[in-house]
Amino acid sequence: MNAMQIANSMPMWITCGVAVVLVIAQAVIFVKKAFEAGPKVGLSKEQMKHAVKSSALTSIGPSIVILSGMLSLLISVGGPMAWMRLSFIGSVMFESIAAGIGTGSVGVALGVDELTPLALTMAVWTMILGSIGWIIFSTFAADKMDKVQKKMSGGNSAVMGLISTGAMIGVFSSMVAQRVVTLNKNALATVLGAILMYVMMQLSKKVPALKEWNLTIAILVAMVIVAVI
Amino acid sequence: MSNSNFYENEYLPQMHKIGKLIGVLAVCASFFPAIVLGLVYGLWPNWSALATCFVSAAASFAFLWFMEPISYYPVVGPVGTYMAFVSGNISNMRIPCASMAQVSAAVEPGTNQGSIIATIGMGVSIIINVVILSVGVIGGQAILSALPAEVTAALNYLLPALFGALFVQFAMKSLKLSGIVLVLACILYVAINSGVFNFIPGASNWLGTLVCVFGAIAINILMNKGKKEA
Numbered sequence: 387m388n389a390m391q392i393a394n395s396m397p398m399w400i401t402c403g404v405a406v407v408l409v410i411a412q413a414v415i416f417v418k419k420a421f422e423a424g425p426k427v428g429l430s431k432e433q434m435k436h437a438v439k440s441s442a443l444t445s446i447g448p449s450i451v452i453l454s455g456m457l458s459l460l461i462s463v464g465g466p467m468a469w470m471r472l473s474f475i476g477s478v479m480f481e482s483i484a485a486g487i488g489t490g491s492v493g494v495a496l497g498v499d500e501l502t503p504l505a506l507t508m509a510v511w512t513m514i515l516g517s518i519g520w521i522i523f524s525t526f527a528a529d530k531m532d533k534v535q536k537k538m539s540g541g542n543s544a545v546m547g548l549i550s551t552g553a554m555i556g557v558f559s560s561m562v563a564q565r566v567v568t569l570n571k572n573a574l575a576t577v578l579g580a581i582l583m584y585v586m587m588q589l590s591k592k593v594p595a596l597k598e599w600n601l602t603i604a605i606l607v608a609m610v611i612v613a614v615i
Numbered sequence: 616m617s618n619s620n621f622y623e624n625e626y627l628p629q630m631h632k633i634g635k636l637i638g639v640l641a642v643c644a645s646f647f648p649a650i651v652l653g654l655v656y657g658l659w660p661n662w663s664a665l666a667t668c669f670v671s672a673a674a675s676f677a678f679l680w681f682m683e684p685i686s687y688y689p690v691v692g693p694v695g696t697y698m699a700f701v702s703g704n705i706s707n708m709r710i711p712c713a714s715m716a717q718v719s720a721a722v723e724p725g726t727n728q729g730s731i732i733a734t735i736g737m738g739v740s741i742i743i744n745v746v747i748l749s750v751g752v753i754g755g756q757a758i759l760s761a762l763p764a765e766v767t768a769a770l771n772y773l774l775p776a777l778f779g780a781l782f783v784q785f786a787m788k789s790l791k792l793s794g795i796v797l798v799l800a801c802i803l804y805v806a807i808n809s810g811v812f813n814f815i816p817g818a819s820n821w822l823g824t825l826v827c828v829f830g831a832i833a834i835n836i837l838m839n840k841g842k843k844e845a
Contacts, residue, residue, distance in 0.1 A: 387656070398648055398651060398652075400651075401648045401650075401651045402648055404647055405645060406745060406749075408637065408640055408641055408644050409641075409701060409741060409745060410741070410742060412637045412698060412702070412741075413702070413737075413738040413741040413742050414738070414742070415633060415637075416633075416697075416734050416737075417734065417738035417739065419633075420694075420731045420735045420738070421735070423622070423731055424731055424735075426626075427621065427622055427727045427728050427731060429720070429722070429728050429731060433722065433732070434720065437732045437735045437736055437739075438716075438735060438736075438739050439719070440715045440719035440736075441712040441716040441735070441736035441739040442739050442740075442743055443715075444711050444712045444736075445712055445739065445740040445744060446747075447773050447777060448707050448740075448744075449708070449747040449748070450747070450770065451774055452708070452744065452747075452748065453747055453748060454770050456748060456751060456752065460752070465752050466648070468752065469748055472703070472704070472748055473703075473745045474701065474702065475641070475645065475701065475702070476703045476704075477704055477705075477707070483675065487671050491661075491664040491668045492664060504661065507652050507653075507658040508661065510649050510652060511649050511660045512665070514645050515665075515668075515672065516676055517645070519676070519677060519680030520683065520684070520700045521641050521642050521645075521701060522642060523680050523684055524638070524683075524697070524700035525638025525639070525697065525700070526638075527684060527696075528634060528684075528688075528693045528696040528697055529631045531684075531685070531696070535688070545836065547723055547724070547725040548725075548836050548839055549689050549832050549836070550689060550723075550724035550725025550729070551723075551725065552689075552792070552835030552836070553689035553690045553724075553828050553831065554714060554724055555786070555792055555793050555796055556796060556824075556827040556831030556832065557686075557690050557706070557710060557824065557827065558778060558781050559793065559797045559799075559827050559831065560800055560828070561706060561782070562778050562779055562797065563800035563801045563803065564800075564823055565775045565778065565779075567804045572771070573775070575772035575775035575776045576775040576778055577779060578779065579776030579783075581779075582776075584783050584787075587783070597719070601780055601781070601784070604780045605773055605776040605777045605780050606773075608772070609769055609770070609773045609776050610769065612776070613765065613768065
């Protein structure tokens with residue numbers, strides 16, 4: 387068996403499938419618990435339905451981007467690993483760098499040389515060892531950070547609100563600034579996305595049915611314009 | 616009062632328990648494919664080469680293991696942290712979906728209602744992500760290679776547009792804060808790109824987001840403190 391046949395073999399599909407099932411199980415359990423808890427903190431069924439719908443619509447664009455990233459990973463480490471790593475823990479950038487480090491250590495340049503079984507093994511192990519730090523730290527620090535945040539705000543809900551709004555604006559400013567300062571087509575796409583979103587927000591004040599489609603329309607139109615230029 | 620008692624005393628402790636359990640299971644599950652390679656095909660890594668791989672990967676990413684959960688925590692909250700790091704794709708998918716869910720349900724981030732809506736938004740995005748990837752991996756290269764090169768090139772511009780649009784969505788609510796933070800963020804990134812912070816290991820990967828998040832929090836609190844006194 388060559389490396390690619392091993393990478394795409396049934397035992398690999400099954401073990402990678404276990405991890406994917408775990409991610410789905412987590413999502414289903416947490417959504418179910420949130421739906422049960424919702425009415426008890428004063429959320430209406432309507433509000434929760436709106437949340438599901440708009441999140442589903444927002445997911446589609448990024449999912450397709452991740453899907454296209456999976457293509458490059460699929461060629462280099464096989465279907466099961468690419469599928470598992472991008473459903474679970476990973477991001478396209480991390481996985482390709484980690485896989486490259488792994489295969490490089492035994493003299494195989496990822497995507498250039500033919501993959502050997504040893505290089506595949508090194509890539510798989512490096513991807514795993516390089517990424518468990520995120521899960522271990524976030525899993526064990528989540529409740530501690532909860533305590534720190536409460537202490538910082540002194541249990542004052544107005545301050546908690548200021549922290550969250552500030553954090554949200556900080557995250558998106560960071561993402562936008564990082565792309566705008568490159569002054570290339572990515573910067574243009576960012577600015578156009580922003581302008582079109584503003585236009586859609588004004589428009590949907592007059593046509594409320596558009597509201598949930600604002601984001602999807604804005605980013606698709608911005609993408610097409612930048613691609614055509 | 617009973618609302619927040621339920622949230623603090625029943626909902627959160629249960630979520631912490633489930634979140635930790637799944638986190639531990641996820642670490643174990645991530646090793647399964649590597650163990651199968653060993654047990655079924657007799658393929659074990661060259662351990663000393665693997666040690667150098669781990670060191671190189673850690674040199675690039677170890678700061679992110681700590682900085683990302685800390686930076687994103689104020690945005691996604693405790694329950695969101697468990698979900699986001701097991702499922703990955705945080706800034707490009709989990710946070711956008713959680714915040715759009717909050718917008719359409721008309722709840723404020725940082726409240727108990729906001730946290731529950733964010734959890735629903737992230738969960739839905741995880742399920743959709745896995746479904747789309749599963750269809751993609753089964754249809755695999757056949758589907759993807761059928762796409763013309765123009766389409767795959769155009770997809771590169773989707774995420775930048777998404778971040779621009781999301782920024783506007785949230786900036787409209789607090790124009791002054793967003794303006795200040797955005798200008799400072801641009802200055803920061805110009806500095807990072809020109810290598811001002813190269814003395815900090817891996818700074819280009821994590822410094823920007825960390826400083827922006829905590830800087831924006833600090834500015835927001837200071838601005839509102841000033842308002843009350845005036």
